[in-house]
Amino acid sequence: MNIDSLQRGLVIDHIQAGKSMEIYKFLELDKLDCSVAIIKNARSQKSGKKDIIKIEDRIDLDLDVLGFIDPNITVNVIEGGKIVEKKALKMPKEVVNVVRCKNPRCITSIEQELPHVFKLVDDGRSTYRCIYCEQEYNSKK
Amino acid sequence: MKHLIEPTDMTPQEVDEVLNLADRIIANPKAYAHKCEGKKLATLFYEPSTRTRLSFEAAMLELGGSVLGFSSANSSSAAKGESVADTIRTVECYADIAAMRHPKEGAAKVAAMNATTIKVINAGDGGHLHPTQTLTDLLTIRSLKGRLDDLTIGMCGDLMFGRTVHSLIRALLRYPKIRFVLISPKELRVPDYIREAMNNQGVEFQEVERLDDVMDQLDVLYMTRVQRERFFNEEDYIRLRDSYILDTEKMENAKSDMIVMHPLPRVNEISVEVDKDPRASYFKQALYGKYVRMALIMKMLGVEE
Structure with missing residues (x-):
């Protein structure tokens, strides 16, 4: 399958196979006017299969959100058809209103105006916990 | 504070x-x-x-x-x-x-x-x-056992939804030589974040299903209510329900200076006959x-x- 190579824009690479739509939604890429290509199950030397998202514009990406979903993702900045910058991601200490707490007993389930805040409690296991009820969110699961 | x-x-x-x-x-x-x-x-x-x-x-x-x-x-x-x-x-x-x-x-x-x-x-x-139940529990243990370290603490009942249990475990993790014996049906074991906290602290703990098997090890027995509706199937409830009812017969296997605590209210998990036992400490609590x-x-x- 051929996808035109980018002259200028961003390539979100090394996405865990099957996760690209989730990232598309998290980053609200549906709101962009430029071309966006989602490549699912591309061949990967590291993991066998991977997803890739190509964006034909240099938009401001929320790297915290990407790092929260998967810190192994890489973001390549393309200018003149070449990679001019590789952005490494890391897990943010805290994410606000990225995921909602799923605990039906959490105060956020009844108080709509509360921000949904998750704090990183274990880097190794990528574990985040709701600051109110301590419900776990693991981005790798 | x-x-x-x-x-x-x-x-x-x-x-x-x-x-x-x-x-x-x-x-x-x-x-x-x-x-x-x-x-x-x-x-x-x-x-x-x-x-x-x-x-x-x-x-x-x-x-x-x-x-x-x-x-x-x-x-x-x-x-x-x-x-x-x-x-x-x-x-x-x-x-x-x-x-x-x-x-x-x-x-x-x-x-x-x-x-x-x-x-x-x-x-x-x-x-x-x-947390204030925890302070109550700590004061009770310290007053009646004379210390907050080097104790084997049994927690029995609904350990998944029991907030008093979660708070007390966290508080006791800060004292040396505390050992936990967690007695509950499989479905009602402590949540992961509590197990994680015990593991991080390197505290000795065991998870068992029957109270009788561990009674003689305990310095403190902390009872909580197990409600029928918390079980996922009737068979398990019938198999285990009596295991979580503390009666005089079970008390016979306990140490002579063990104390029985309960945050109350109780329903039937501690027989009323146990109230007369000097080791029953829940009203003092x-x-x-x-x-x-x-x-x-x-x-x-x-x-x-």
């Missing part, structure tokens, strides 16, 4: 200070009868409670302070949909310190995050935490609850002895 939302909001030194003050109050309650004159405690109880609310109110009254509040969500503006954040901003116009019981987890934390002048105490948030809350209110309000 600005607020008490979870047990670890207090340093071990602050816990010791509160327990030591409680001991002094027990020794001479009259000396503290006017310590909180002019101060007001608001009890904001969105769900039913006997011991916690009454012991808070009794504690403030015995310190010479006053009490206001509500004892169910229906008798406050929560029934009209008022948020916890707005409620605490209102209550701080009228009171110096608030004790909040709420069915939703994290409610007291939200109150504390929105408070400017008032001090907030979590008096139980859903199945999450109950309810009394310690008042003294420890007196000490806590004084500390949080910064009242001098």
